[in-house]
């Protein structure tokens with residue numbers, strides 16, 4: 001049986017880990033192509049890793065792959081998704097914040113038989129949240145605490161003149177809905193955007209964001225109240241070389257890719 005062809009768009013923290021794993025071998029999957037910005041840097045990395053894989057442009061991806069893992073800056077979400085979805089193919093989207101205002105991409109997938117997959121990523125418990133959403137969820141509340149360098153440079157902080165440098169105690173920098181948080185912190189809390197899509201949507205899901213100098217990890221706590229269950233979940237993510245991105249994110253992608261062809265699937 002031929003393998004499912006996987007491409008990677010964005011060879012950064014997540015993309016490199018996923019590429020390495022695909023090159024080592026995942027059952028029924030092959031590393032088919034990589035699209036990145038700096039080809040020279042990508043070629044040098046691929047050579048060092050001993051990985052042979054074509055480097056292609058974003059619009060060439062549908063010709064090479066059945067599924068593209070989008071792990072690139074949020075601003076190019078459309079350039080990655082549109083050609084793949086119009087060709088009836090799959091995109092695994094990590095830039096979940098950028099997906100929130102783009103219901104048109106879901107419509108495009110529906111119209112052409114394509115699919116957008118949002119993995120659990122740096123979060124936890126989408127199985128329970130989506131199960132509860134089959135009944136009635138009353139509320140989903142999240143609290144995120146990150147070391148200040150995991151939030152530095154976010155548009156909301158810059159626009160509102162909020163400095164997280166030199167903090168000596170925890171500072172609550174934001175309270176609002178998932179939709180507002182996705183626009184305010186597009187590269188820092190993709191997790192709440194994804195959570196909202198699994199549960200009760202971006203306007204009813206709420207988040208508090210704290211910059212906490214006592215933290216060494218990106219910590220997320222979630223409280224769900226539903227007619228089927230009440231539950232709390234928390235995760236303490238070890239930051240990767242990109243301080244905004246937890247190490248577990250790429251592993252979540254690998255687990256989700258593995259499910260694509262696995263004869264045994266566990267969890268919703």
Ligand SMILES: NC(=O)C1=CN([C@@H]2O[C@H](COP(=O)(O)OP(=O)(O)OC[C@H]3O[C@@H](n4cnc5c(N)ncnc54)[C@H](OP(=O)(O)O)[C@@H]3O)[C@@H](O)[C@H]2O)C=CC1
Pocket residue numbers: 009010011012013014015035036037038039041058070071072073074076093094095096120121122123186187188190191194242244245246249
């Ligand atoms: N859903 C979730 O749970 C999580 C989502 N994320 C999101 O996932 C995405 C990727 O994160 P991460 O891997 O840490 O990010 P990185 O910044 O480490 O990597 C992004 C890569 O995208 C590449 N890139 C930039 N412009 C283009 C382009 N025009 N075409 C192709 N590639 C391009 C860059 O390549 P180059 O090096 O050549 O410039 C860079 O290496 C981000 O949007 C991030 O916010 C992150 C963590 C958790």
Ligand SMILES: O=C([O-])CC(=O)C(=O)O
Pocket residue numbers: 122187188189190191192218219237244245246247249
């Ligand atoms: O959601 C994100 O973009 C990243 C994040 O919080 C984490 O890795 O813990």
